[in-house]
Amino acid sequence: MFKLDLSLDAAPISAAFLDLQQKHLPFVLALTATRLAQRVKKGTIAVMKQRLDRPTPTTLNSLFVKYAVKNGQPAKVYFKDSWTSGIPADTYLQQAVGGGQRPHKRFEKALIARGIMRGSEYAIPTAPFMNQYGNVSRGTMTKILSGLGAAETRTGYQANASGSARSKRKGNALWFFSGDVGGSRGVWERKSMGMGDAIRPAFVFSGSAPSYRTIFPFFKIAENIVKANYSAEFAAAFAQATATARP
Incomplete structure (x- = not known):
């Protein structure tokens, strides 16, 4: 101010x-x-x-x-x-x-709280998941957190993917997962291709804070x-x- x-x-x-x-x-x-x-x-x-x-x-x-x-x-x-x-x-x-180092964002804090990402790591988005402004939309991040079981919850509302028919139709738990793929830790998306399923990174985990x-x-x-x-x-x-x- x-x-x-x-x-x-x-x-x-x-x-x-x-x-x-x-x-x-x-x-x-x-x-x-x-x-x-x-x-x-x-x-x-x-x-x-x-x-x-x-x-x-x-x-x-x-x-x-x-x-x-x-x-x-x-x-x-x-x-x-x-x-x-x-x-x-x-x-x-x-x-x-x-200037200086960026603190953890709400999305990253949710991943850390769920044990998906280490407290020393930062989630760096990949180009396919960014919009025209270079950001990942809230809707996309909510889908990812829901699929990983790391979405915020409040009374009367459950954002995480579950075994319900409605949740299965959305498919967030099917399409998003976290882990190490080819030596890179991150959040990954499964994509259904003509010759079978493929995966691509949504967020890559980095051990260095963006400065x-x-x-x-x-x-x-x-x-x-x-x-x-x-x-x-x-x-x-x-x-x-x-x-x-x-x-």
């Missing part, structure tokens, strides 16, 4: 500014901070499109602005930190913003946008306050 909490000490002082009645100053600072926050959002999205690898519409729409309030909250630019389902943007963008360099320094980008536009936005807010101020 990037905050714009402007104070009178940061304001460019002029004779006209000193003549402005004290009661209008909070409005000028709040309006300046809000407009700068809107600039930060617009500029950040432009950088995301350039630097992130095929960002999804959900990722690009996950940045929000909270307006500043006179004598109250500062303006804020932040990534949504919760969704009705899935992983929020402020979680999965951490490596792009700060990321900082490709999207959000806070530095925001600071640069504020520095470049502060004077102009303050002048515009000051002019608006002066024009609308009551005598």
